[in-house]
Amino acid sequence: MSVNNLHPSVESFKDFVKKHPKMIQEVRKGQKTWQEFYEEWYLLGENDVTWKKYGDVEVQQENDSAESKQSFVSQMLQAVKTMDANAMNQNINKVSNTISTIQGLMEQLGLSKAAGPQNSNAPNSPFSFRKD
Known part of the structure; x- marks a missing residue:
């Protein structure tokens, strides 16, 4: 044959x-x-x-990804249910205060962009040639 x-x-x-x-x-x-x-x-x-x-590998992968998406969503919903809104708000305020403190320190040390030397008369070109 x-x-x-x-x-x-x-x-x-x-x-x-x-x-x-x-x-x-x-x-x-x-x-x-x-x-x-x-x-x-x-x-x-x-x-x-x-x-x-x-x-079929593709069908099994699709089923696995659908199951993992469902488990992720269920985990997120569970986390939201157990979350304390007051505690979360306090943590956000602490982070905000910390960021403000760091920004204040940077300004005092001269590390911020606004505290750098600003010479408005400085030429834009690095060369010292003048136009006639």
């Missing part, structure tokens, strides 16, 4: 493998052979629960 004239069961197995890409990864890692997969597929059929773990 040539490659174009494969047995119908082999053709349907190839289609099945395309729907279950993790099988390819296992064969490449040397954990199983195509013969073993084919025999299991032939005996168990396509609808056996064994094949779920070899299922």
Whole structure:
């Protein structure tokens, strides 16, 4: 038989493998052979629960990302529920006061942009040439 004239069961197995890409990864890692997969597929059929773990990677990734998004949202909602508004307001005020204190120190030490030397008569050009 040539490659174009494969047995119908082999053709349907190839289609099945395309729907279950993790099988390819296992064969490449040397954990199983195509013969073993084919025999299991032939005996168990396509609808056996064994094949779920070899299922479509993209669908599993989408399910995992949806679950992680839901868990993140639920964690955020739980944090908001347990948050004390008064304590949060006090913390924000403390941070604001700290920032104001740091800005005041910087101004006293001359580290702010406004405290730098401002010479309005200084030429814009580094060269001392004058225009006629």
